[in-house]
Amino acid sequence: MSDQKLTATGRKDEGKGASRRLRRAGRIPAIIYGGSAEPQSIQLEQEKTWVASQKEWFYSSIIDLDVEGKVEKVLLRDMQRHPYKQIIMHLDFQRVNQNEAIRMSVPLHFVNGDTSPAGKAADVVIMHELTEVAIACLPGDLPLNIEVDLSTLALGDTIHLSNLVLPKGVEIPQLKLGSDHDVAVVVARHGRVEAEETAEGDEAAAEAPKAESKDASEGEEK
Secondary structure, eight states, rough: OOOOEEEEEEEEOOOOOHHHHHHHHEEEEEEETTTTTTTEEEEEEEEHHHHHHHHHHHHSSSSEEEEEEEEEEEEEEEEOOOOOSSSEEEEEEEEEEEOOOOOEEEEEEETTTSSHHHHHHTTEEEESSSSSSEEEGGGGGGOOOEEEEEETTTTEEEEEGGGOOOOTOOOOOGGGGGGGGEEEEEEEHHHHHHHHHHHHHHHHHHHHHHHHHHHHHHHHHO
């Protein structure tokens, strides 16, 4: 687990008008909820928080949130961005109980792909079917990411969720739902097969408008 730190201050004014004023002043309205305490309205500095939001840990780590000297351990649960500006509109943080299991989606890190048999073959494509995985664990066991070792991956191989090597205390709840939920994470296949399937899809898409156009012209003739 990798704890990170953010700094915030409390806020009393609420509502859309107050939030707009905060954003104009370079601040982000936010809230902390959960646990035994009441929800608390806070504000964070826009620029520093935006920089932090570009880091992977911002979304998958327990954060030490310092609110005017009082530090609470929280998880980011929701972030609203401006549709086209580099501005965070609002943040939701959930308090963490160290003795209660949490569920989080953490990123997958693929390693040794270039040195694997599949990676060395010119006509093989390594396809990443998933880029993150939902896990459950105690807060103290939360990993920053799950590493996927591709060193032995060869043509025709598939790595499933059940093949992932998980840190101690971490599990994938999806696997408890049955074998149908043991989905592929990585697949190694011939590059030319991938290209042929893509070409077939493109041809089918190109033919569809022609068929519709023919039907329409026949209708007009009638």
